[in-house]
Amino acid sequence: MALDTEIKEQLAQYLELLENNIVLKASVGEDENSQKVLELVEEITSMSSKISMEKVQLEKTPSFAVDRPDGVSGVVFAGLPLGHEFTSLVLALLQVSGRAPKVDDKVIKQIQSINKDLHFETYVSLTCHNCPDVVQALNIMSVVNPRISHTMIEGGMFKEEVEAKGIMAVPTVMLNGEEFSSGRMTIEQILEKAAGPADASEFEDKDPYDVLVIGGGPAGASAAIYAARKGIRTGLVAETFGGQVLETLGIENVIGTPYTEGPKLMAQVEAHVNEYPVDIMKSQRTAKLEKKELVEVTLENGAVLKSKTAILATGARWRNVGVPGEKEFKNKGVAYCPHCDGPLFEGKDVAVIGGGNSGIEAAIDLAGIVKHVTVLEFMPELKADQVLQERLYSLPNVTVKKNVQTKEITGTDKVNGITYADRETGEEVHVEVQGVFVLIGLVPNTDWLGDTLDRTKMGEIIVDKHGATSVPGVFAAGDCTDSAYKQIIISMGSGATAALGAFDYMIRHT
Incomplete structure (x- = not known):
């Protein structure tokens, strides 16, 4: 070779x-x-x-x-x-x-x-x-x-x-x-x-931070950089540095960068954060947030981190379709990443659930690998950009079903089909497929917050123009908030806003 x-x-x-x-x-x-x-x-x-x-x-x-x-x-x-x-x-x-x-x-x-x-x-x-x-x-x-x-x-x-x-x-x-x-x-x-997990005692003796960022995606990284540049004590705790962007292959809308890929972009972002004295704590999941004299964040390992202010930038995860068979056949035919898993379905029939940009991009990519793609969209029309729709409809091995509801993913030891219903007639149809790719949007990673602060019915953290939440001293940024649009560049900007907001709050209240 x-x-x-x-x-x-x-x-x-x-x-x-x-x-x-x-x-x-x-x-x-x-x-x-x-x-x-x-x-x-x-x-x-x-x-x-x-x-x-x-x-x-x-x-x-x-x-x-x-x-x-x-x-x-x-x-x-x-x-x-x-x-x-x-x-x-x-x-x-x-x-x-x-x-x-x-x-x-x-x-x-x-x-x-x-x-x-x-x-x-x-x-x-x-x-x-x-x-x-x-x-x-x-x-x-x-x-x-x-x-x-x-x-x-x-x-x-x-x-x-x-x-x-x-x-x-x-x-x-x-x-x-x-x-x-x-x-x-x-x-x-x-x-x-x-x-086994690292000893939680290493976190217990940490002095309080001025700003503690929770999350390592574009919003969290941006917040950490802006905070550290103010010369204040900054910490960042994250389960995975890079966040949802690591799942994105081609990125063409970061201004000034015509093309990059998610892992490459976030490696550069992490290197940028490392240029500053940010205390980065990876592979840590948060369990609870409390506002006492300081903001206290409890990790799943039991350790408690304290800070004058906190910035929540926990991002979002792929939304599940929530039908029988999805959980049972995850990684046995049910997939969420067409770039990663697509080659395993070469020459087979697959379904894509979702008619937004992510779903249609997945269908286009998969059409070049698999035998046939069936796209299932809940709404009467696809939501993807027109240029993507035109490319999709030009492909000979793609069938698009609109205004249909996925009812079940079937299989034995692995996926063998999918059942959907026409939303107008109620008629159910079963299609034999060997793979189902689910791309129906995102869910904010905010469940751990409970009723600590105000969230929308979708679970998004409500913030003001300074990135402030309903809890004094707690700010939020990125896809976990009620921002109108979920984009990398918007998340980076909101991270900067939250850091500046937290710095101003700290100056006024300390």
Whole structure:
């Protein structure tokens, strides 16, 4: 598998950074896929004097391990780590050679403290933009701790194995032969699930903040930057840095940036936040907010963080359609990310629920992969932009059903169909499909707040023009609020507004 000129030039630059010798151990046969993997390994080997190659027999063929000359690293790629996984390959080469991974020392110590054997396998597709984070996290864990190993398995080269295990969503991670997780996870979340949560006592001794931001998406990051630039003590607590934007592939409406992708954008945003003295606490979920002398935020681990002001930027999550079969067949044919999971439905029939921009973009993308797409829209007309509708209707393998209500997703061990009803006649129709993609909008992540502050009937936090909520000293920004439009650029602006509002409040009241 010869690398194209641009990728080869990029790789050559990275290979200059190798710190010590490494050996690529290839397990290949005579089949076409093996030859592709062998060609890739040989090409990489030829590009640096610090890389050598051996032919070995590994657990999976075709595959190759990235090892040190004096031992194994535990990092194996089964299939071709190209597409979105090219960065995973580059980082593995560098880290096995001795280059330190860019993670907190606290995380490194957590990994090193694991004293049991953990063998992870991650099934990926090369179009999945969620997969690299998981692959790279597990590779780091393998490099740091000799009792941990990880194999990335590219589904396109191991279709029979994917079918046999019933894998219908990526990334799917197996641990010691049992399913461990499905979907995007940070290294902190993987560690918590595999080895148990970090000690909550590390949060208890933290001094009160001037501003505590809850949420790590565009609104939360913007708020943290604006607050920190005021020279005040700023903290940020988030389950996942990046938020909902990590699920977005192509982004073309961030002014000044004609095109970017969600993970790339939020990596740049996180790097920007790290330019300032913001105390970032990842992989933490909030459970309660109280206004006492200070604002007190209780985490799910029981720790309490205190601050003069707080900014709620908890974002939103995909809305469930709420019909029988959705929960039962999640990751068994029910999916929410067409970019990630679409390739697993190649040549099959699928349904897309939702006629807004997200749903129609998904239908267009899927139409290029699957046999047929049926779009189900609740309203009498599609809500997507006209340009998207025109493109959709030009596709020969798409059927659009408007003014219909989804009633049930059917299946046995996986999805085999969907039932909808015509809203005018009440007539029910069952369509045989192997996949259902749900894209019907967002729900704010505000359930944990209860009746602490004023929210709309949809659960959105009500804010004024300064970002202030009904609780003095508590502000909110982004998709968790009652803002009229949910856009990345609007969330960033509202985060800045909330930070400035919180700073003004603190100056007036302290």
